[in-house]
Amino acid sequence: MIQKPLAQIAQMAGGLNDVSKFADVEVKGVSIDTRKIEAGNLFVPFKGARTDGHKFVEDVIRNGGASAALWQKDVPNPPEDLPVIVVEDTTIALQELARSYRNSLDLKVVGITGSNGKTTTKDMTANLLSQKYKVQKTEGNFNNHLGLPLTLLRIQEDTEVAVLEMGMSSKGEIEFLTKLGRPDAVIITNIGESHLLDLGSREAIADAKLEIISGLRENGLIIFHGDEPLLQERLQDYKGNGILKTFGASWENDFYPVDIEPMENGNKFTTNLVSDTFYLPVLGNHNILNALAAMLAAEFLGVPFEKMNDGFASLKLTNMRMELSEGAHGEKIINDAYNASPTSMNAAIDLVANLSGYSRKILVLGDMLELGPLEEEYHYKVGTSLDASKVDYVFTYGKLSEAIARGAKEILGENRVFAFGDKQQLSEELKKYVTDETIVLVKASRGMALEEVVQALQK
Structure with missing residues (x-):
């Protein structure tokens, strides 16, 4: 996780005040929840309609273990005797701190979005990549404008690959997240009906999910569900710097299952790209498709197909997924x-x-x-x-x-x-x-x- 002196944290977060007398205070990690603060954390308060986190700042620094806190400029009376960084907006400051920290890290990133299967695919991808690398992944559903920055700030400096889930409820959100994460490979699991209330149509959902490509690093890999016409239509004339790869149930995809054998607690399956038989300890043919997407990402980053059964064998999905x-x-x-x-x-x-x-x-x-x-x-x-x-x-x-x-x-x-x-x-x-x-x-x-x-x- 991020571990730096307060002076550097202030610079990265866009601090406005003079923190020189607290310059050497060590910050270790970031928290936005007073109930979960750990020793050395930077506490980030938010000014909400019902409550204002700033009222907890003094207590969490004096008694709660936090070493410092952010403070939004329009909130009066920041405590001058405590290590507090005044910023224009605490949400933006958190995001900019995460952006600066992520850009300082030498790591590969896989970004994952889609209407269904994001978290399962994230878990699978992280497990496969862990056969070769030190991997960290989005915890729980920390996949929005606050969760993703917190995920980035928890990444250890020696982590080699981060697997980041990117969620949304409206247009533009995934574009922001992907430009923050700067992925080397992206996965779009599918286009469903979630968020129709906000976006109005599956076409609009597809457009929003495809925003993930806007943050892709040059010569990165775009993995998408090739059986989805909405994605095929939008990517058929793709002229960007990414490499396109499709997965799906049909033989028209780059990667597809050839044979599936149902088992009591999962499935055995073979594919068109390799002769190995894989065992996935998760129920459902749709999860085989999620596995194919994860396998393409892992193979792109250097994990051979021959090692992937080891990754599947130790797979544990996030709770309440099959x-x-x-x-x-x-x-x-x-x-x-x-x-x-x-x-x-x-x-x-x-x-x-x-x-x-x-x-x-x-x-x-x-x-x-x-x-x-x-x-x-x-x-x-x-x-x-x-x-x-x-x-x-x-x-x-x-x-x-x-x-x-x-x-x-x-x-x-x-x-x-x-x-x-x-x-x-x-x-x-x-x-x-x-x-x-x-x-x-x-x-x-x-x-x-x-x-x-x-x-x-x-x-």
């Missing part, structure tokens, strides 16, 4: 409750529908958020797309998911579909239907907190 566990009655549970869109929900349902070895398959589906004016239609279509011969019961939670239930009843019938507005009631009813030969999929947007249903099944 997380397989067991319930109290011996049922198997797939917890994919971190996020959801129609694309990812249909992929997860397809996975469960085609799994063998289970006598009963149950879907627990919650609301998919941020889908815009057609949100009810998207939910209804999830229900009507089900195969009654491959799914036994459907439980839904949330107002929007009532449309899933309505569509599902047309396919499965009234007696196999249950809609709830209360998670506890859902969980109690669900327990009546599970056996040790049952597989349960739990899937929804993060805001629905459906992991509570998983926890209930495990008790």
Whole structure:
């Protein structure tokens, strides 16, 4: 992580005041949360509508372990007896500090964006690259205008590769993040329906995701989902300095799976580029595509395909991404409750529908958020797309998911579909239907907190 004297931190962050009497104070790391401050941290307060972090500055320096803090110029009475750096805007100062620090590091960067699969692909890419390099990756979902700077500032000086997830909610955000990270390779996992509420169309989402190319270093690699027409159309006349590589399910891509063999906890697969058989300990064919993207990035940075099985063997995904566990009655549970869109929900349902070895398959589906004016239609279509011969019961939670239930009843019938507005009631009813030969999929947007249903099944 960043570790420098205060005088240098002030210069990098655009400090406006004289900090000479505190010039040698050592700063080690950065925090924006008073609850998570570690010894030596620089505390960055934000002036918000409800609360102002500046009121905590004196306490975190005197008693909380922070060695210094930023202070926004328009906030009155900065403490002159403490190591405080006055800046025009604390958010911009944090970002500029991260930019300066990143530019001082000699490291390769992989940037990852997409509507679905960003975090899973990030985890896979980092694991594959760790077979050759010292790697750091975005922690959790630290992928926005605050999270990415904090991720950069946590990078150790001897780190050789950083894998950075880049999220967005509106146009221009990824352009800012990619120019901050300056990636050597970028991955666009797919274009889905997430953020339709903000951007209005899949075309606009594709344009926003493609902003990641604007920060690519010269002769860098652009890896994108070649089965997505919106990406193909926009990149077919690409004239930049990057190298284009596609991955996908079809043979028209540069990299595609030739054979897939489902296993109990993952898949074996072969590809068109190498004779090796790979074992991916993650369920779902869509995750094989995420793996292909990660493999292209790792190979570009010098990790041979022959070493990649070692990287997959130690793979641990971020929580609630196709997380397989067991319930109290011996049922198997797939917890994919971190996020959801129609694309990812249909992929997860397809996975469960085609799994063998289970006598009963149950879907627990919650609301998919941020889908815009057609949100009810998207939910209804999830229900009507089900195969009654491959799914036994459907439980839904949330107002929007009532449309899933309505569509599902047309396919499965009234007696196999249950809609709830209360998670506890859902969980109690669900327990009546599970056996040790049952597989349960739990899937929804993060805001629905459906992991509570998983926890209930495990008790």
